[in-house]
Amino acid sequence: MKVELQGIHKRFGPVRANDGITLTVEGGTIHGLLGENGAGKTTLMKVLSGFLAPDAGRIVLDGEPVRFSSPAEAIARGVGMLHQDPLDFPSMPVLDNFLLGRPGGLLPDRREGRRQLRELGAQFGFDLDPDVPVAALTVGERQQLEILRLLSLGVRVLILDEPTTGISAPQKASLFATLRRLAAEGMTVLFVSHKLEEVRDLCHRVTVLRQGRVAGEVEMPAPAGDLVRLMFGQEVAGVRRGTVAPGPLVLKVEDLTLEDGRLCLEGVSAEVRAGEVVGLAGLEGSGQRPFLRACAGLLRPRQGEIWIAGERMTGQPYARFLAAGVAYLPAGRLEEGLIPGLTLTEHFVLASQGHGFFVDWAAARDRAQARIREFGIRGQPETPVEALSGGNQQRALLALLPPSLRLLLMEHPTRGLDVESSLWVWERLLERRRQGTAILFSSADLDEIFEYSDRIFVFCAGRLTRVLSTSETSVQEVGEWIAGRGEEAACPLEVER
Amino acid sequence: MTGAWRKGAGALLTGLVPVVLALAFSTLTLLVMGASPLRAYGSMVFGAFGSTAKFTDTVMAWVPLALCAAGLLLTFTAGLWNIGIEGQIVVGAICTTWAARAWQEVLPRPVLLLALLLAGMAGGGLWGLLIGALKTYGKVHEIFVGLGLNFVAVATTNFLIFGPWRTPGRATMSGTALFERQAWLPTFPGQAVGPVELVLVAVSLAVVYALLRGTRWGLSLKAMGRNPTAAHWLGVPIHRYTLMAFAGCGLFGGLAGAVQTLGLFHRLIPAISSGYGYLAILVVMLSGYRAVGVAPVAFFFAAITKGSLQLPLELQLDSALGGVLQGVLVLFVLLFQGVRARRKRWAQGE
Numbered sequence: 001m002k003v004e005l006q007g008i009h010k011r012f013g014p015v016r017a018n019d020g021i022t023l024t025v026e027g028g029t030i031h032g033l034l035g036e037n038g039a040g041k042t043t044l045m046k047v048l049s050g051f052l053a054p055d056a057g058r059i060v061l062d063g064e065p066v067r068f069s070s071p072a073e074a075i076a077r078g079v080g081m082l083h084q085d086p087l088d089f090p091s092m093p094v095l096d097n098f099l100l101g102r103p104g105g106l107l108p109d110r111r112e113g114r115r116q117l118r119e120l121g122a123q124f125g126f127d128l129d130p131d132v133p134v135a136a137l138t139v140g141e142r143q144q145l146e147i148l149r150l151l152s153l154g155v156r157v158l159i160l161d162e163p164t165t166g167i168s169a170p171q172k173a174s175l176f177a178t179l180r181r182l183a184a185e186g187m188t189v190l191f192v193s194h195k196l197e198e199v200r201d202l203c204h205r206v207t208v209l210r211q212g213r214v215a216g217e218v219e220m221p222a223p224a225g226d227l228v229r230l231m232f233g234q235e236v237a238g239v240r241r242g243t244v245a246p247g248p249l250v251l252k253v254e255d256l257t258l259e260d261g262r263l264c265l266e267g268v269s270a271e272v273r274a275g276e277v278v279g280l281a282g283l284e285g286s287g288q289r290p291f292l293r294a295c296a297g298l299l300r301p302r303q304g305e306i307w308i309a310g311e312r313m314t315g316q317p318y319a320r321f322l323a324a325g326v327a328y329l330p331a332g333r334l335e336e337g338l339i340p341g342l343t344l345t346e347h348f349v350l351a352s353q354g355h356g357f358f359v360d361w362a363a364a365r366d367r368a369q370a371r372i373r374e375f376g377i378r379g380q381p382e383t384p385v386e387a388l389s390g391g392n393q394q395r396a397l398l399a400l401l402p403p404s405l406r407l408l409l410m411e412h413p414t415r416g417l418d419v420e421s422s423l424w425v426w427e428r429l430l431e432r433r434r435q436g437t438a439i440l441f442s443s444a445d446l447d448e449i450f451e452y453s454d455r456i457f458v459f460c461a462g463r464l465t466r467v468l469s470t471s472e473t474s475v476q477e478v479g480e481w482i483a484g485r486g487e488e489a490a491c492p493l494e495v496e497r
Numbered sequence: 498m499t500g501a502w503r504k505g506a507g508a509l510l511t512g513l514v515p516v517v518l519a520l521a522f523s524t525l526t527l528l529v530m531g532a533s534p535l536r537a538y539g540s541m542v543f544g545a546f547g548s549t550a551k552f553t554d555t556v557m558a559w560v561p562l563a564l565c566a567a568g569l570l571l572t573f574t575a576g577l578w579n580i581g582i583e584g585q586i587v588v589g590a591i592c593t594t595w596a597a598r599a600w601q602e603v604l605p606r607p608v609l610l611l612a613l614l615l616a617g618m619a620g621g622g623l624w625g626l627l628i629g630a631l632k633t634y635g636k637v638h639e640i641f642v643g644l645g646l647n648f649v650a651v652a653t654t655n656f657l658i659f660g661p662w663r664t665p666g667r668a669t670m671s672g673t674a675l676f677e678r679q680a681w682l683p684t685f686p687g688q689a690v691g692p693v694e695l696v697l698v699a700v701s702l703a704v705v706y707a708l709l710r711g712t713r714w715g716l717s718l719k720a721m722g723r724n725p726t727a728a729h730w731l732g733v734p735i736h737r738y739t740l741m742a743f744a745g746c747g748l749f750g751g752l753a754g755a756v757q758t759l760g761l762f763h764r765l766i767p768a769i770s771s772g773y774g775y776l777a778i779l780v781v782m783l784s785g786y787r788a789v790g791v792a793p794v795a796f797f798f799a800a801i802t803k804g805s806l807q808l809p810l811e812l813q814l815d816s817a818l819g820g821v822l823q824g825v826l827v828l829f830v831l832l833f834q835g836v837r838a839r840r841k842r843w844a845q846g847e
């Protein structure tokens with residue numbers, strides 16, 4: 001089935017997740033959709049599979065415009081999606097999950113279902129016991145079940161959203177073989193990923209998304225460097241800052257190993273000095289987030305050591321890290337950092353823990369007013385934080401940080417901000433750096449990393465694979481390391497769990 | 498101008514509509530049962546306020562309701578469901594009874610009463626702390642812990658009444674032997690209610706109001722209730738606050754248990770909580786999770802509870818009708834909040 005997406009727009013509040021995306025996928029091909037997190041891949045696929053209604057734009061299947069009001073409708077028209085986290089019912093047996101969502105009478109025909117499950121499973125070499133609960137299956141097996149379910153419902157367009165996260169190498173090989181075979185039989189496969197190697201191995205054609213738009217389309221095989229450039233943008237010429245003489249050692253980690261959900265970090269050792277800015281480069285989910293959160297004391301490492309300014313901090317509670325002058329700025333502003341329903345004043349009071357039991361609201365309001373002016377937040381002390389725009393929420397988060405810091409850890413400090421707000425954020429950060437704060441930040445934007453960091457840590461598949469000095473490297477080189485250059489052993493395609 | 502007017506009218510409407518609907522529903526129920534709604538409501542009003550004795554009965558129901566609701570404001574603010582409030586009342590009553598049996602003949606009266614009230618609070622507080630500990634360290638949802646411990650508390654009461662604390666020569670459902678007179682809370686002359694209870698309610702509500710409104714502690718509870726991740730990020734120790742919220746609520750629950758024991762029954766009886774803990778959950782919901790609303794709403798609920806006792810006497814109707822009215826009222830209020838939130842989302846184009 002030929003799939004055409006024409007001018008798809010989808011906004012979430014101020015965020016343009018899809019900003020006029022047009023895409024054509026021929027029947028019987030595997031089409032890759034590549035892009036950083038937040039590039040709009042999942043949103044686009046949710047639109048195609050009926051989970052989200054587009055604000056504007058058309059979906060055309062085999063030349064016929066369609067409009068889905070639910071995923072069930074999309075499946076009825078032959079479009080099925082395998083979600084990043086399987087949408088199944090863990091406590092129910094495999095067979096019941098297989099039978100779910102099937103049109104038909106009040107009573108499911110279990111015997112027929114059992115036969116079909118076994119037959120389809122045998123066709124693809126998936127060995128699933130119909131009677132065990134889904135909770136007992138591995139993620140890979142749950143995917144297999146979901147694929148079989150969608151096939152049994154007569155799906156002709158199969159969407160897979162990051163299907164290789166958390167599955168084993170043999171399961172991945174088996175998945176890829178299945179997808180190739182389905183495509184050869186005429187299935188249209190849309191493969192969403194941010195992993196270059198997989199896209200390179202599997203897809204016939206690749207569309208790269210960046211910030212909600214199509215950055216380019218490439219016929220495979222193509223050099224990894226081309227794809228990286230499309231994902232991260234072009235090198236900005238000549239914006240290099242002079243370096244500040246590095247001060248004493250602020251952060252030292254040794255052999256840091258931990259697991260956070262499906263993300264993991266393996267054997268990371270690094271040192272950062274006062275006044276240094278270090279950019280963490282890498283594809284999303286390569287270990288930057290667990291690294292930052294471990295250094296902030298929000299995640300406990302399974303193995304390895306952390307020192308802050310010479311003091312051993314491994315396994316200490318978050319409060320000790322705060323007291324040691326470490327702060328972390330989360331990426332999810334309204335999820336992890338701000339509290340919807342509370343005003344700006346209330347946030348500032350909360351952030352100053354340990355300043356007496358009673359709150360002097362009049363004084364607190366004055367202090368909030370001062371902070372609001374200082375940080376240029378467009379809001380009043382009484383404004384609830386959810387009423388602020390994204391840029392102003394980011395300013396509020398920065399205003400919540402303690403005035404003097406040893407180490408500032410940030411995830412995507414300027415994601416979703418306009419140029420003016422981004423510049424403003426960095427001005428504040430560089431000011432802190434001049435006061436001797438060491439700054440570590442992750443970013444999906446190589447331009448940003450090159451513009452502001454002294455050194456670059458490249459993460460690949462949960463490891464710190466390369467430390468580069470910004471003045472001695474190029475976007476090209478960093479891109480190659482991000483894509484897992486050379487040393488397959490040092491940077492395997494997938495971290496085994 | 499029109500916008501503000503419409504907003505005000507909307508708020509009034511959403512406040513009134515659930516009440517009207519709940520009354521309509523109860524009226525319908527009465528009609529179906531073949532009773533005259535007017536007579537039924539009239540007899541409920543009479544049952545709650547018809548005589549000084551009836552009025553003091555209503556007040557005596559209001560006291561534990563308001564005390565429990567004051568405590569529940571803490572756990573609700575922290576985003577926690579303290580279904581275990583019933584157990585906290587019961588354990589408070591048990592501790593008070595234990596202390597009364599031990600001390601009623603030794604201590605002078607003011608000291609004794611203070612000690613007994615504190616014993617109740619300690620019992621309820623520890624029982625609440627247990628829920629908090631099982632939630633934070635045992636990773637069991639607080640609703641299940643609370644429910645389970647409620648049964649344990651009630652079973653313990655029954656065991657004590659029929660076992661160790663049995664009146665020699667008697668084994669009845671009616672409870673332990675009456676306390677000595679000096680362990681009874683003082684009353685206004687000739688009334689069932691006394692000044693201590695009223696002071697306790699006033700102080701409790703004022704304390705909770707001040708805690709939530711004017712302290713860093715209360716603000717931290719509020720933050721944790723709305724977004725635990727962000728509250729943790731801002732430096733609120735979530736586990737410690739969970740424990741404190743449950744223990745704090747337990748103090749008030751235990752106090753309610755002590756008042757039931759010392760001021761109303763003057764002994765430990767099997768149904769010592771009278772279900773006021775569960776009812777207090779509804780009171781807090783109906784008062785919009787605000788301390789200011791708790792006193793009147795609790796009084797309204799106390800009046801319905803006591804007033805409906807008149808129904809079987811006058812109209813041969815079951816007194817459960819009062820419970821129907823309370824339940825339906827809360828349901829309609831919650832329903833309307835849901836509808837309102839949904840319309841707001843639609844208006845924002847989600």
